[in-house]
Amino acid sequence: MGDMPDRDAAVGRQELVALLRQVATGDKAALKHVYDRTQAKLFGVALRILNDRREAEDVLQDVYLSVWMKAADFDPERASPITWLATIARNRSIDRVRQIGRRDEKDIDTALEIADASPDAFEQVSAEDERQRLAACIEELDGRTGEAIRTAFFGGVTYQELADKAEVPLGTMKSVIRRGLIKLKGCLSR
Template sequence: TSAKLFGVCLRILNDREEAEDVLQDVYLTVWNRADRFDQEKASPITWLVSIARNRSIDRLRKRGGRVIADVEEAEALADGAPLASTLLEDEDDRRRLEGCIDQLDPRHAGALRTAFFEGVTYDALAQA
């Protein structure tokens, strides 16, 4: 996913360094707003690409540039249908992530699973 998101940022900004900065901001936004993701409204990749696109456009406007026509092309990158290779990679990533989480103490492992797989907010986790 990072390559796809970086491609969206780079296509809009046309500057590698700036695209890297925006991509980092995208992942921070995802981390801070994970509780707002609604899988009934969009797929995870569509949500991620929307954030990347919007952050890139915001950065472009901030530097005084105009939003170019290629922004519409960048939207087309998020077709919502993952490739078979992506599905396999995601499953492999999930297994590795589960293996890492299993190595944590039960309290921390439970908190991570609850936050990311059940959608519980960070505030609710902190109070639990």
């Protein structure tokens, strides 16, 4: 049963790779499919950085314009499609923060929490044996902790959203994830 999310994720990744290849050929319908599958996550990335719905919506339009223009640059050997798309959203959002002159500490701290998907980091983290070790270590965690970590770090869901879904205080959810990350670190260092 634990293999199903991995298989679903792999199928989703393959579909996005195929769609981005179609976008690179000028296929507008493929861009619509990419948008439908990714806009919620990318909007979340932009909203976390900008903390303004209207600005995040504007950035999201820029993101998909960039995807349309740069889809041929996407290399599935260097990054997963969602990582590539999230990086575009992150960079466009940070550019917008600079453009509108809002550089308060909260925005910059939030931007730092979003993963940087540079090829070197991705190659290290996404190596198959490392992915398998990480998956095995997550499986060693109790169900609630493992699911919270998967959802937060691989699904792009905020701690607040996790707390709301689990109907627990935010501090409790942060503690669950923090303890889980400590256990993961210990497991990965074995």
